[in-house]
Amino acid sequence: MDKPVTGTKKVFMTGNETVAWAALAAGADIMFGYPITPQNEIMHYWTRLGTKYGRDFLQTEDEISAGFTVCGAIIAGKKAFTATAGPGNTLMQEPFSMAEAMRLPTVAIIQQRGGPSSGTVIYSQQEVTLTTYGGNGEGHRIVYSTATHQEIYDYTIKAFNNAWKYRFPTFVLGDGYQAKMREPLEIYDPEARNIEMVIPSPLVGLPGRIGIEREPQHLCNIYSLEDELYEVVLQLQAEYDRMAPELEEYQCRECDDAEILVVSHGVVSRSADDAVRFLRAQGIKAGAFRPITLRPFPGRALREILQTGVKKMLIVESAYGQLARLLQQEIYGENVPVETLLMPGVGIIDADIISKVKSLIH
Amino acid sequence: MAVNRALELLRSSKKVTLVDLDFVEPFYTLRGLKPFLQEQGLTVIAWGREDSFGLGETGSLVTPPARWAMWRSGDIILDVGYGAHGAASLNLVEGALESEELKVWAVINTARPMTSTVGDIVDYVQGLQRVDGLINNSHLGDLTTIEFVAEGLLIVRKAAKILNLPVIYTAVEKRLEPELPVADLGPSPVKVISRYMPAARW
Amino acid sequence: MIQPDMPRTWYAPTKPHKFCPGCGHPLILKALGEAIDELGIQNRTVYGCDIGCSLLSWNFFALDSTQTHHGRTTPVMVGMKRARPELICVGYMGDGGGYSIGSQHLVNSAIRNEKITLILANNTNYAMTGGQLAPTTLPGQKTETTPFGRDPELTGHPTMGPEMISSITGEGAYVARGTVAKYRQLKGFIKKALQNQIEGNGFSFVEALSTCPTNWRTNAKQTWNWLEDKMGAFYPVGELKSPFRKEG
Structure with a gap:
């Protein structure tokens, strides 16, 4: 199958279209999504382009489902992502919390709109708290705030790689203006630029016979005793602190x-x-x-x-x-x-x- | 493109109406420009920013006058966006698809990955169904060079040949006008245009 | 030429309304307005709408109204009714707000036989956001997220809402499907759905087959074709459950 992007190409397109191309270039296997302005066009482009390159898509019944289906696909070992905004972002905090707890490399593109509630469909930077510390966890997430379409492309690819390398839910935080404006940028094949593309691996459905070649995998996100949870959260924090210097950018x-x-x-x-x-x-x-x-x-x-x-x-x-x-x-x-x-x-x-x-x- | 054509027609002091039929990516519509264009003497059929207030998702909305635009006198420009249904958007304007006077021009920017090769352009235009001509609007915004426009033209012309359609003109923005004499942009006409859309961001 | 009056329950300052030419919503809302007038319940009716094109109706009526969140109109009206049973709570939504993101609320409210009235406009797409797939999109139908046509193998078959509701709801519920192509019949269903709440019998639900020429990209003839021949053939019109004596 052909690569969606070969070499380097100068293009002119919207931020939403850029996300779709970047996800293709990053080797994303499947997208789950639900309509909400201003990110709908990510789905529109993905459904048109994805079929050419053997990628999948499902429009779920809502954002809670979009988040959890992404988790499921990742547990099964595929690069999955979603995109949302505003009230959709609020709904996705439940699945993102599960991803934090279970170290699932979810990738989500957030195109901020006015808030709270339905706010406006236009633009804001009012989903910072939600995207960095939403859900009932400690904010063990990677969040990139992009400013240009070139960065949308670069950081969406980086999001997939760093999510899978460090195993924390990863976000590209854009906004309605970035989503809809058209700008020139360069799209490229990341491997041609020696960017190491992380290969995904499953947590379930592993090779080998259970009880003979391997043990069954038992994944969870709940614990019986306070002490157990305490150790788990401290461990998460330690991992997070260890990788932070490698990830911080300014x-x-x-x-x-x-x-x-x-x-x-x-x-x-x-x-x-x-x-x-x-x-x-x-x-x-x-x-x-x-x-x-x-x-x-x-x-x-x-x-x-x-x-x-x-x-x-x-x-x-x-x-x-x-x-x-x-x-x-x-x-x-x-x-x-x-x-x-x-x-x-x-x-x-x-x-x-x-x-x-x-x-x-x- | 539609805005430029409308303003150009206006200069020959004709009555010109510009209609917003861009539904799928409605942000990029005439709404923000409406006051400015109306000051220039254009009749603009589109929701103004203020009219759209309170309309929540503010996605696809047709104004009643848009439906009957073809009944107006003078020149009429319909700005049609893309979508899964292609040029079927013209169904929404009474009498448009059947009209012999109406010309449907597909504006192609080879900087957009989905219409950057001859094959892609041919597929795209065939998907639109009714198209009477192509316009070469190959550009990279502020980074456009005259060479890029010329390269785009070559691709568009090849596609036009396969489709058996004329290339109506090549659009070159005002900033590049000084370079026109040495550029190789023949034989189709060249129109110098201004980019209004950044102001129409929402 | 004598023109019919606007329903008294319509709010004159927000007319002419902003729905697209050829949209089915104004027809459904006219039927609702006339029904409320005829039943004389304007002053104790509360109207709730969803996100999407139904949102355009938030200040449409001379009724106390509220906008909610996408898919959450049903629970908001349930909360209202439980707090103030004397109010007539009417929720208005689209096929997405009802059968997709709102489906869990719809299903559970129906099972609990909540004494509210819900009216759902089915135009087979997510219109306001640009025409994406909806639960009621027909097989083969093109939308922005099924650009090559809806494949039931991948996305399932269209949701038969009233059929589902009528099979899970309780005694005293009223469930019907009407169409804007048969206005008088639709109005009759809506009136019964309101009467059912006035009498406190049970859950009341009316799906209305509706038109969206803007996203269908159809002219007038094609629009009615799609509604009457295609949708009409797929979605049977009539009452599925009713505590009232059956009418012909």
């Missing part, structure tokens, strides 16, 4: 001598970069810090940057404090005063950030 623009540090993630970081460039040209010592992994959060890196003389931090997000809370738990104890520009469900442009920074300096 970007820093003009941070070295920054006095005011603008912190943002996802598409807002593009506006932050533009704002910082403008402010610097005016002689204002602004810098832009952008966590790419929201989980594990690059807290250590941020602390180091804060200690180089940052006088003030401005947290900018299209939510009411979800990034701020995430960040503040990571840098607790640092003395830098924190200001915020919080615009839940609303896009943020460089002009918004520039005027806020100027108001803080004067």
Whole structure:
């Protein structure tokens, strides 16, 4: 069978279409999904392209089912993924919790929309708390917050590889703007770029006769005694802490001598970069810090940057404090005063950030 | 493409109506542009952003005037998106599919992976059923080079030959206009266009 | 030319409504409005709608109304009715909200014989989100997530909702399937479904075969063809369960 993407190709498409191509390139075997705006087109492209490359699809009865069918396919040893948004993301927390407990490498693309409840179908950054710490667990997840279509492609492929390598539920956190805008990017065959593609393996239906060549596999996510659970959760945390340094990613623009540090993630970081460039040209010592992994959060890196003389931090997000809370738990104890520009469900442009920074300096 | 064609027709001071029939990916529709286009003198049949307020998922919605667009005088441009049903979207406009005056042009961007090869374009256009011509709109947004447009044209022309359809024109954005004289974009006409869609993001 | 009046229970400030030309929803909602008028229950009826095109009806009626979540209209109306039994609780949803994400609520409410009235518009697709597969999509029908036609081997056969409900619900329930192609009959079913709740007999459910030319991409003739010949042949119209004397 042909590879869906060979070599490298310059293309122009929407974020949703990009996800479908990336999942194909990453060798995803099956997608389970349910309609919810603004991610429907991921399913539309997957159902059209998947048949050409022997990939499967099922539209489930709802998002709870989409999450659990993904878990099932993974337990059986296939690369499975789903995509959702808003209320669908809320429903998927139950299956994601099971994935956390059972170390299942689920991959989910979240295209944030306005919240809470049905909110808007458009855009927000209001699913940060949900995607990083949703469910009844401790947030043992990998969460990538993308800002460009190139990153959607790169990180969707990375999501599959890191999910299967480290065995934590992995998320690509996009939003309605990224989903629907069209941008140029390069799609490529990851193997041609020497990216190691992880081969999936099953937890059930293993080769060998039970009782003769092997023992039966008994998987669970519930324990009888408090002490048992305690050990399990500490073990999860230890694994998570061990892999965190390998996974943390961030970007820093003009941070070295920054006095005011603008912190943002996802598409807002593009506006932050533009704002910082403008402010610097005016002689204002602004810098832009952008966590790419929201989980594990690059807290250590941020602390180091804060200690180089940052006088003030401005947290900018299209939510009411979800990034701020995430960040503040990571840098607790640092003395830098924190200001915020919080615009839940609303896009943020460089002009918004520039005027806020100027108001803080004067 | 539809917006540019409508504005072009408007310059010859004709009465021009632009109709939004893009359902499947409705974000990329005329809604956001409606006020601006109406200021230019265009009649735009589409829900405005404010009208769509409160309509939740705000997916596929046809406005009643869209159904009867063909009854209007002057020039009419129907902006039809894609979908599993292809050009059957024209069924929603009374008299469109049967109309002899109506020309159905498929806009092809070879930068879109599903229409980047001759074979794919042929399959795609055949899937649309009724198509009268192809437009080469090969571009990569801000990264477009004139060479890319020309390469796209070669592919589109080969597909057009197989389909026995004309290439109506090649679209080149204003930014690249200075490079036109040396570019190899013949023999089909070239139209210089402006990209309005980023403003129409939602 | 004398035109029929809008039902009094329709909310005039939100007319003309925003449903697509040729959509079946306004017909169903007219039948509902007229039935409420005729039964004189406007002031104690509460209306709930789902996500999807039914959402367009959230401010459609001169009734106390609420929007809910996708598939959750049924439990919200159940909660309302259990809290205030004197209210006439009417839930409105599509084939997705009823038979897909809402199916567990529908099934369990039917089994418990909840004394609410549910009306479900069946137009064989998820319309508002762009025309994806629905439980009631017909075999071979193209949708955005079955671009090559629905294959029952892969996605099962269409859901026969009223048939399922009537076989699991309790005594005193009313279950029917109507069609916008037979307006008077549909209105009769809806009126009985409301009367059933007024009398406190049991669960009341009406599926209405409806049209979606926008997502079917059909002109007027093709639309009625699809509704009457294709859907009509697949989904039998009539009363499946009724505590009232049978009518011809």
